Amino acid sequence: MxxxxxxxxxxxxxxxxxxxxxxxxxxxxxxxxxxxxxxxxxxxxxxxxxxxxxxxxxxxxxxxxxxxxxxxxxxxxxxxxxxxxxxxxxxxxxxxxxxxxxxxxxxxxxxxxxxxxxxxxxxFPGEPLGCAFNIFKRADIRAGQTVAIVGIGFLGALLTRLATDAGARVIAISRREYSLDVARQFGAAEVIPMDDHQRIVEQVKELTDGKFCERVIEAVGKQWPLDLATEITAERGKLIVAGYHQDGPRTVNMWLWNWRGIDVINAHERDPAVYVEGIREAVQAVASGRLDPSPLxxxxxxxxxxxxxxxxxxxxxxxxxxxxxxx
CATH class of the missing domain: 3.90.180.10 (Medium-chain alcohol dehydrogenases, catalytic domain)
Structure with missing residues (x-):
């Protein structure tokens, strides 16, 4: 044919x-x-x-x-x-x-x-757009929460927009100044250069009156961002692993996970039907004007x-x- x-x-x-x-x-x-x-x-x-x-x-x-x-x-x-x-x-x-x-x-x-x-x-690259919506759903982000997003690339920028629109206060953390500018454009309330680990922890602590963040999304896929995400997650908060970790095993700070009672969520889907549902949500959001990924x-x-x-x-x-x- x-x-x-x-x-x-x-x-x-x-x-x-x-x-x-x-x-x-x-x-x-x-x-x-x-x-x-x-x-x-x-x-x-x-x-x-x-x-x-x-x-x-x-x-x-x-x-x-x-x-x-x-x-x-x-x-x-x-x-x-x-x-x-x-x-x-x-x-x-x-x-x-x-x-x-x-x-x-x-x-x-x-x-x-x-x-x-x-x-x-x-x-319209449907799969990554759908992933953003599925990760957002798994993150259980609500109005009034402080949400840190570690790593502002395509995915991090989309999640910044979705979390901001949900009424959350977003702290965007990224190593590139250009990415931080994008985070501001997509609604981040605060941006922090990703350079010095302890300085970032102290800055997030200050911005949250010592409570840290109810939700933290790690969107890089490397050891250090995962470590950083752990340290800025609040007690009984949720740490959402959205970064694609492909360069070997990871170590985790289990003591801190236990002590703070953190829920850790692997946001990578494997069910194709869930992927497709995320794509459908993305189509509706972009078609309605709720989300504009074109600058990305x-x-x-x-x-x-x-x-x-x-x-x-x-x-x-x-x-x-x-x-x-x-x-």
Whole structure:
């Protein structure tokens, strides 16, 4: 079956062919099976979780799957498999699929979310947007609370906006001045440079009259931010681990967790249905104007430039928050 929209019969895909090495392949256009759709991709976000495979760990085998690592795609449905209801060729969707560093990808029909007409031409990496809403839900943030967010990247900025809109007072902590400026724009009441551990603890203590924060979201994925997040969580508070920890085991201050009675929440979902529900919430929020993530898409790359996009996601040049790759 050719592309029902364009008549194309082949696709392009990026392949992780070695440590920090991407090659491009031209492949036959895949056929959607029962319950599947084929999406002609408009773009795919770059996720920090890609950086582990990109670094070339010993356990990884090469080459990877065509389009592999890409899971933040959106585009237009161009072919539909048997048994699919409620979707049509031409529908613009965000897809929870897993080979989206490509011009096309297959997705299960129940893992795509329609995008309304007023989002036409807007990037929509559904998976990370949905993650923000799922993390926010798990955090149980309420009006009147003080919430510290450790690490202001794409995710931290979104959570700053959501927590502020919920009536919480947000303290944003990040190492880059640019990120702190973004946090202010997204509603943070206080910003603190992430440089000196003890100074940050003392500043948060002063800002909270010695009580620390009812909710702390760690959104970096490194040992030090996790340690810092522990120390600024209030008694009977909640520490939400949203950072993606992929560089080895962690140590935790169990004494302090016990002494303060902290609830520790791993906010990483593994149920695809929960992911999709988060994407639906994100679509509604962006379409209604409640949330505007567009300033956070700071760097755009062609598919052939995926290697550079991954390097920049790792190195975070000035002004970097989120990379998007377009076919």
């Amino acid at each position: 050719a592309d029902q929209l364009t008549g194309e019969r082949t696709m392009r895909a990026a392949v992780l062919s070695g440590p920090a090495k991407i090659t491009m392949q031209q492949l036959p256009l895949p056929e959607p099976g029962p319950g599947q759709v084929r999406v002609k991709l408009e773009g795919c976000g770059v996720c920090a979780s890609n950086l582990g495979p990109w670094s070339g760990p010993e356990w990884l085998t090469y080459p990877g799957e065509p389009g592999g690592m890409g899971h933040e795609g959106w585009g237009v449905i161009e072919a539909i498999g048997e048994g699919v209801a409620g979707l049509e060729v031409g529908d613009r969707v965000a897809a929870l699929s897993y080979n989206s560093y490509a011009s096309h990808d297959l997705a299960e029909a129940d893992k795509v979310v329609k995008l309304p007409a007023n989002l036409a031409d807007q990037p 898409y700071t760097h755009r790359y062609k598919l052939d430039e995926l290697a550079q996009a991954l390097d920049d996601t790792r190195d975070r040049p000035m002004g970097f928050l989120k990379a998007i790759v377009v076919p």
